[in-house]
Amino acid sequence: MELVTWACRLERRNPIDTIGRGVPALVALLLAYTLSTDITRSSENYDLLAALTLTPAFITAIVTPAIIKRLSEERAGDWWRAMSGAGSRGWFSIMGVSLILPIPMIYLSWYVIAGDISSTMNSDVMLWLWLFAFVIIDLSVAASALHLMVSDLTRSGAVAGVLLQLVLIWPFLQMTSALTSIMSNGMSFELALGEPFADIAIAWLTVVLLWAMAVIIPED
Numbered sequence: 001m002e003l004v005t006w007a008c009r010l011e012r013r014n015p016i017d018t019i020g021r022g023v024p025a026l027v028a029l030l031l032a033y034t035l036s037t038d039i040t041r042s043s044e045n046y047d048l049l050a051a052l053t054l055t056p057a058f059i060t061a062i063v064t065p066a067i068i069k070r071l072s073e074e075r076a077g078d079w080w081r082a083m084s085g086a087g088s089r090g091w092f093s094i095m096g097v098s099l100i101l102p103i104p105m106i107y108l109s110w111y112v113i114a115g116d117i118s119s120t121m122n123s124d125v126m127l128w129l130w131l132f133a134f135v136i137i138d139l140s141v142a143a144s145a146l147h148l149m150v151s152d153l154t155r156s157g158a159v160a161g162v163l164l165q166l167v168l169i170w171p172f173l174q175m176t177s178a179l180t181s182i183m184s185n186g187m188s189f190e191l192a193l194g195e196p197f198a199d200i201a202i203a204w205l206t207v208v209l210l211w212a213m214a215v216i217i218p219e220d
Contacts, residue, residue, distance in 0.1 A: 021098050024063060025105050029056040029112060036113045043184055050179035053113050056133065057106040058172050061140035062099050062165070064147050068096050071079065095143035098164035103138065105131040113120035117183075124186045125179070128196075132175055135204050139171055142207045169208060174203035 032052040039045050106129050114122055146165050178199035181188070191196045 008034055018100060020066060021060040021063045021101055025056040025060045025101060028059050029105070029109055030055060032109065033112050035117065038155075041115055041117050044163070046183040047176060047180045049113060050183060052175045053109045054106065054172065055181065056109050057102045057133065057136050058139070060101040060105055061136050062143045062168055063098075065097075065144045066153050067144070068147055069154060088176060092148050093141050093215065095144075097137060097140045097144055097207065102136040103130065106133045106136065121183055124182055128182060128187055131200055134177065135175060135207065137199060138204060138211075139168060139207045142211035142214065143168055145211050149214045162215075167206075169201035171206045173204070174199045178203070 032055055036049065036052055039048060107126070110125060110129060134210070143165070146168075150165075177194070178196040180197070181194070181196040186204075187197070188195045191198050191201075193199075
């Protein structure tokens, strides 16, 4: 709890994490809206509209968390590693998560991009967007763990770690597929490939496995 209190106190005093995530997400939202104005709201373009809807919230998750810089100041990281023990990277990754931005950002993105989409589809999507926000919050934990892992590795190992972060695109693609399916046919809880719930579950499991791997890999 002391680690949570320390991280929250620093963020309240200087919200560089919220600003560092929010500004790129708002820029992405503006670009997504600009691109969406030329896209016809038809079933052929639902995949593109789904990707544009999820992109701003996805960006809030993958930005380098401010906790990495804070841990490097005045050997704060060494102190908290000594206090947290062997599982310090796991705790740090949870402290580096973006809890505030993904939910409002994903709903704002849909509101901006949906345009003249039918009211029935709008209701279906609005009802289940929170599930995508939940996965994106978990993805933020995994991304934080990967950033922490890279910061702990040597230069040669860090290169491989940065490439590993590209794997975060996979859960994003799975969520895009799920949102496209919901836009086309509504929500389905069938556990079959290509069905919305199955795609969301695969995205979530991928995120959990990435987080576990990033936490388990030892520091140099």
